[in-house]
Amino acid sequence: DEPAADAEVKTTATKTFVVGPSPHVSVYSIFPKNNNNKTFHLGERIDIVCGFANNGDEAFNVTGVTASLLWPYDLSVYIQNFTRQPYNIEVQPKEHISILYSFWTDPLMEPRDFGLAARVYYSQDGENGGNFTHVFYNGTIVFEEAESSDYQMVFTYIALLAATGLIGYVLFNQATNLGNKKTKKTKTERGTEGSTISEEWLEGTAADPNRGKSPNKKRPTSPAKERQN
Amino acid sequence: ATQAHLIVHKSVLSENVILEQDLHINVQIFNVGENVAYDINLNDTTWAPEVFHNEEGLHVANWEKLGPGESINHTYTLKPLMAGGFENYAAYVSYKYGSENAEVQYVRSTSFRGVWVETASENARRLAPRYREWFIFIILVALLSVPAYLVFGKKKKATTVRKGRR
Numbered sequence: 001d002e003p004a005a006d007a008e009v010k011t012t013a014t015k016t017f018v019v020g021p022s023p024h025v026s027v028y029s030i031f032p033k034n035n036n037n038k039t040f041h042l043g044e045r046i047d048i049v050c051g052f053a054n055n056g057d058e059a060f061n062v063t064g065v066t067a068s069l070l071w072p073y074d075l076s077v078y079i080q081n082f083t084r085q086p087y088n089i090e091v092q093p094k095e096h097i098s099i100l101y102s103f104w105t106d107p108l109m110e111p112r113d114f115g116l117a118a119r120v121y122y123s124q125d126g127e128n129g130g131n132f133t134h135v136f137y138n139g140t141i142v143f144e145e146a147e148s149s150d151y152q153m154v155f156t157y158i159a160l161l162a163a164t165g166l167i168g169y170v171l172f173n174q175a176t177n178l179g180n181k182k183t184k185k186t187k188t189e190r191g192t193e194g195s196t197i198s199e200e201w202l203e204g205t206a207a208d209p210n211r212g213k214s215p216n217k218k219r220p221t222s223p224a225k226e227r228q229n
Numbered sequence: 230a231t232q233a234h235l236i237v238h239k240s241v242l243s244e245n246v247i248l249e250q251d252l253h254i255n256v257q258i259f260n261v262g263e264n265v266a267y268d269i270n271l272n273d274t275t276w277a278p279e280v281f282h283n284e285e286g287l288h289v290a291n292w293e294k295l296g297p298g299e300s301i302n303h304t305y306t307l308k309p310l311m312a313g314g315f316e317n318y319a320a321y322v323s324y325k326y327g328s329e330n331a332e333v334q335y336v337r338s339t340s341f342r343g344v345w346v347e348t349a350s351e352n353a354r355r356l357a358p359r360y361r362e363w364f365i366f367i368i369l370v371a372l373l374s375v376p377a378y379l380v381f382g383k384k385k386k387a388t389t390v391r392k393g394r395r
Binding site: 026 | 234262337
């Protein structure tokens with residue numbers, strides 16, 4: 001019994017593997033907004049409709065659609081991958097269906113041409129069945145700068161003005177505080193503290209603040225010793 | 230494709246779906262094939278008549294032919310009679326590859342997952358600028374900042390006095 005069970009698992013594993021496009025399916029695409037115009041504003045919703053035609057004699061099940069934005073000069077470089085939209089649409093033999101896929105681009109992207117690859121995933125039961133995939137759009141689309149509304153501009157200006165005001169207020173406060181401190185310093189009575197006051201007249205007396213501080217320093221000779229010499 | 234091939238896209242044009250207000254539906258039919266499509270029939274009887282009353286335009290329409298690269302825009306207006314969430318399904322379009330006795334091909338349109346009909350008051354509440362809430366918020370902030378100012382302001386004064394005494 002065990003080898004038979006193993007074989008079944010293997011068959012299932014083979015079926016889950018994506019094999020590429022089915023010869024019984026043909027796909028088409030259209031951008032319904034502005035009558036298939038391929039120029040969009042950055043950050044706006046982009047709709048693409050996939051036309052899926054089942055030309056075979058067995059039903060297919062459309063399981064998902066996804067799309068990627070590619071670098072136009074090197075289509076192996078992926079700029080942005082869009083979320084895979086799951087579907088569960090059964091397409092009967094000889095039936096044609098239309099599938100809508102919507103995605104949003106990053107509004108901070110550079111406004112320029114990009115490659116777009118959109119792909120549909122579908123499966124079929126039965127002996128010749130399995131999982132299939134088909135690229136239904138592989139071309140260039142153009143992005144333009146997003147249109148900013150008046151409200152946005154007004155809000156931006158107000159925010160800038162508020163930020164400038166706040167910075168100015170903080171700077172002004174700090175400057176005032178510093179000025180106050182400085183004036184306080186000049187007004188403070190420090191008495192005999194500080195190095196600006198001359199203590200020369202105390203030299204050689206017991207009140208000399210430098211007395212005994214530097215042993216190498218030559219002590220001034222007292223007038224009595226001078227007389228002895 | 231050496232023959233005609235149609236893609237059908239059904240969409241809601243109205244930004245908000247409100248009870249007893251006009252709901253505009255648009256059906257676009259594109260011929261992405263390489264030949265003319267003949268005898269095109271649109272059938273969108275997917276709207277329950279007890280929920281959506283047909284105000285203007287028809288759910289069923291017919292066109293003689295559609296050339297390659299050409300498109301048709303068909304709009305009709307409904308009036309929702311009940312609030313809540315309602316399912317909606319794809320419209321069907323049939324066409325012929327030739328002008329006479331040719332095989333009929335059926336296409337299923339795109340579909341939206343459902344329509345949520347809200348009442349006018351629900352819509353107004355959802356999109357209201359909320360002036361009252363902002364006013365209450367500002368009053369609350371002011372009420373909280375007054376005691377805070379009184380506490381911290383007094384402290385500052387006391388320290389200044391103490392410093393002066395020293």
